[in-house]
Amino acid sequence: MSIKGAIFDFDGTLFDSMSIWETVASDYLASFGYNPKKDLSKTLKTMSLMQSAAYLKENYGLPLSVPEIIDGVNQIVEDYYFYHVMPKDHVIALLTALQNKGIKMCIATALNLEQAKAALKRCDMLHYFDTIFTCNEVGHGKDEPYIFELACQAMGFDQSETAVFEDGYHGAKTAKDAGFYVVGVYDRYEKRTAELKDLADVYLDSFFNAQKLLHI
Numbered sequence: 001m002s003i004k005g006a007i008f009d010f011d012g013t014l015f016d017s018m019s020i021w022e023t024v025a026s027d028y029l030a031s032f033g034y035n036p037k038k039d040l041s042k043t044l045k046t047m048s049l050m051q052s053a054a055y056l057k058e059n060y061g062l063p064l065s066v067p068e069i070i071d072g073v074n075q076i077v078e079d080y081y082f083y084h085v086m087p088k089d090h091v092i093a094l095l096t097a098l099q100n101k102g103i104k105m106c107i108a109t110a111l112n113l114e115q116a117k118a119a120l121k122r123c124d125m126l127h128y129f130d131t132i133f134t135c136n137e138v139g140h141g142k143d144e145p146y147i148f149e150l151a152c153q154a155m156g157f158d159q160s161e162t163a164v165f166e167d168g169y170h171g172a173k174t175a176k177d178a179g180f181y182v183v184g185v186y187d188r189y190e191k192r193t194a195e196l197k198d199l200a201d202v203y204l205d206s207f208f209n210a211q212k213l214l215h216i
Contacts, residue, residue, distance in 0.1 A: 145178035
């Protein structure tokens with residue numbers, strides 16, 4: 001892999017963090033003594049946070065307003081990123097190798113900026129990245145290439161000189177269609193792993209042999 005820049009997704013790529021999005025609603029209900037349904041995460045998957053809060057209030061009879069439920073859920077998520085989430089195994093070795101080779105790195109994520117920064121600081125990883133771009137701040141999701149193109153421009157390279165590391169099929173496809181070199185990363189919560197493997201220029205089952213597979 002001959003590149004000058006690398007753009008990393010956060011959840012499921014750099015950090016083993018996708019579990020929080022599967023369990024946060026259940027954990028929130030359990031904190032009030034409610035017994036959540038087993039398929040709750042699947043039910044809420046396509047809903048916005050406001051819709052999800054309204055669903056919890058209506059279906060579980062929570063004696064709270066929708067804004068109060070949102071605040072409670074957000075507090076669980078914030079606590080997770082500030083104090084608990086950990087990086088993927090062996091990813092720091094890859095970041096060090098890329099940095100030693102002079103490859104610039106940044107992050108493009110749908111996660112809240114302060115939560116991402118908190119996790120990176122706690123794990124002594126912030127120094128690897130020049131910038132963190134969030135979908136919220138740039139005003140575009142990963143169904144559009146804007147966040148990847150903005151990150152690429154900030155590093156001063158063309159798409160063909162930049163690798164995008166993604167565990168999610170949708171983000172990877174957007175990057176691939178925009179002309180980026182795509183490195184697929186395995187995560188147990190991604191449902192379209194086979195499609196991601198077919199799409200990616202290189203696919204990593206783990207970061208253990210990443211330097212060898214990427215020829216770094």
